[in-house]
Amino acid sequence: MTNVPSREEIRRALEVVIDPELHRSIVELDMVRSIEVSANGVVDVTVSLTTAGCPIKGHFQTAVSAAVAPLEGVTAVNVYFDVLDDAQRAALQQKLGRGSLPQGTLAQVHNVICVGSGKGGVGKSTLTANLAAALAGEGKRVGVLDADVWGYSIPRMYGLGATRPEVSAQRKIIPLEAHGVKVMSIGFFVEEDAAVVWRGPMLHKALTQFLQDVDWGALDYLLIDLPPGTGDVSMTLAQLLPQARFLIVTTPQATAQKVARRAAQMAEKFSLEIVGVVENMSGFRTPSGEHYAIFGNGGGGELAEELDVPLLGRVPLTMPLREHSDGGAPLVLDEPGDPAAQAIEQLARGVIATSPPELDTLPLYDGDAKQPSAGELPAEARKPAGMSLPMA
Ligand code: ADP
Numbered sequence: 472m473t474n475v476p477s478r479e480e481i482r483r484a485l486e487v488v489i490d491p492e493l494h495r496s497i498v499e500l501d502m503v504r505s506i507e508v509s510a511n512g513v514v515d516v517t518v519s520l521t522t523a524g525c526p527i528k529g530h531f532q533t534a535v536s537a538a539v540a541p542l543e544g545v546t547a548v549n550v551y552f553d554v555l556d557d558a559q560r561a562a563l564q565q566k567l568g569r570g571s572l573p574q575g576t577l578a579q580v581h582n583v584i585c586v587g588s589g590k591g592g593v594g595k596s597t598l599t600a601n602l603a604a605a606l607a608g609e610g611k612r613v614g615v616l617d618a619d620v621w622g623y624s625i626p627r628m629y630g631l632g633a634t635r636p637e638v639s640a641q642r643k644i645i646p647l648e649a650h651g652v653k654v655m656s657i658g659f660f661v662e663e664d665a666a667v668v669w670r671g672p673m674l675h676k677a678l679t680q681f682l683q684d685v686d687w688g689a690l691d692y693l694l695i696d697l698p699p700g701t702g703d704v705s706m707t708l709a710q711l712l713p714q715a716r717f718l719i720v721t722t723p724q725a726t727a728q729k730v731a732r733r734a735a736q737m738a739e740k741f742s743l744e745i746v747g748v749v750e751n752m753s754g755f756r757t758p759s760g761e762h763y764a765i766f767g768n769g770g771g772g773e774l775a776e777e778l779d780v781p782l783l784g785r786v787p788l789t790m791p792l793r794e795h796s797d798g799g800a801p802l803v804l805d806e807p808g809d810p811a812a813q814a815i816e817q818l819a820r821g822v823i824a825t826s827p828p829e830l831d832t833l834p835l836y837d838g839d840a841k842q843p844s845a846g847e848l849p850a851e852a853r854k855p856a857g858m859s860l861p862m863a
Contacts, residue, residue, distance in 0.1 A: 512546035589730025604801035605819035617656035630799025784818035
């Protein structure tokens with residue numbers, strides 16, 4: 472029999488696995504529920520999550536495997552999850568001091584998916600808006616955070632022109648709702664078409680507020696429309712949301728594929744899982760049936776293959792998709808028969824299929840008792856908590 476590590480050695484190795492929300496080791500937090508080592512070197516580790524919906528599972532999965540696999544004699548690592556029961560949660564709460572458990576508005580969000588592209592104009596916002604509507608059409612609870620701070624276009628695509636979000640009794644910003652989707656955008660806080668100059672720290676704060684001070688409630692999917700490229704916003708989000716997964720949008724062109732690859736590399740650098748690639752503007756078919764590969768062929772498929780992730784959709788160029796985006800109504804709801812709408816529906820089903828199965832969500836600790844609506848509150852109480860959003 473080969474030498475296999477003892478439970479104690481494995482426990483020590485797990486000390487490097489940090490809970491990204493609580494900022495402490497899972498060993499120190501008593502979140503390692505069990506460690507089993509079999510004679511052939513297979514190690515089973517069960518980690519207890521603070522909330523069942525906790526989308527950090529992917530992070531723990533990777534981090535636990537990375538910590539244990541290098542130990543001598545280990546041939547395989549399986550990571551399992553369960554959820555802290557009320558008593559264990561209370562003990563953890565005590566250990567951390569009051570109020571330290573993640574009670575953020577994201578605690579009830581099951582899947583966070585960042586939609587990114589290497590460059591602008593490839594249809595990232597159009598796909599985000601339509602994918603969200605398609606997921607809602609599949610019965611999912613969906614939110615969209617427009618983090619494309621330089622080119623916010625989600626409000627226009629959802630027909631949310633001049634409406635401004637209200638603030639709840641708990642001083643959380645209430646997202647607007649359109650086409651069955653909760654929506655938050657920097658566009659709601661600035662004058663129309665105003666150019667906002669973002670300095671790094673201000674951007675970080677605004678994004679933090681969008682994630683922590685917006686009352687997202689229980690969501691199956693929060694889609695985040697990233698600005699193009701691999702800059703500040705992506706890095707801030709990667710730090711704030713280690714549980715997020717990435718969906719990469721590209722066109723079939725080789726150049727677009729090349730820049731999209733950089734976005735993928737950024738995601739990998741932060742150990743963020745890539746859900747898949749979606750190719751947009753994949754050709755145009757005339758009413759008489761002729762097909763034109765306007766932006767070339769195959770870029771999405773090649774990128775997906777290279778990244779070893781699924782190609783979740785190829786969305787053709789269609790005039791109705793552009794018209795509906797400009798008109799403020801997602802195409803997938805209005806014209807489900809359109810070829811672009813059908814491709815986006817397929818994308819939605821692919822996204823659902825690649826999402827980890829859901830565990831039951833534990834009740835939150837922050838006593839979400841029904842409170843008076845914003846309208847019933849004095850003006851003072853309607854101000855959002857935290858920093859105020861920068862106005863142009
Ligand atoms: P990005 O968010 O990547 O900058 P947008 O979503 O704003 O790109 O799309 C750029 C323009 O291209 C918009 O006018 C949009 O309506 C249009 N567009 C995007 N995808 C398609 C498509 N498949 N067919 C037709 N028009 C599209």
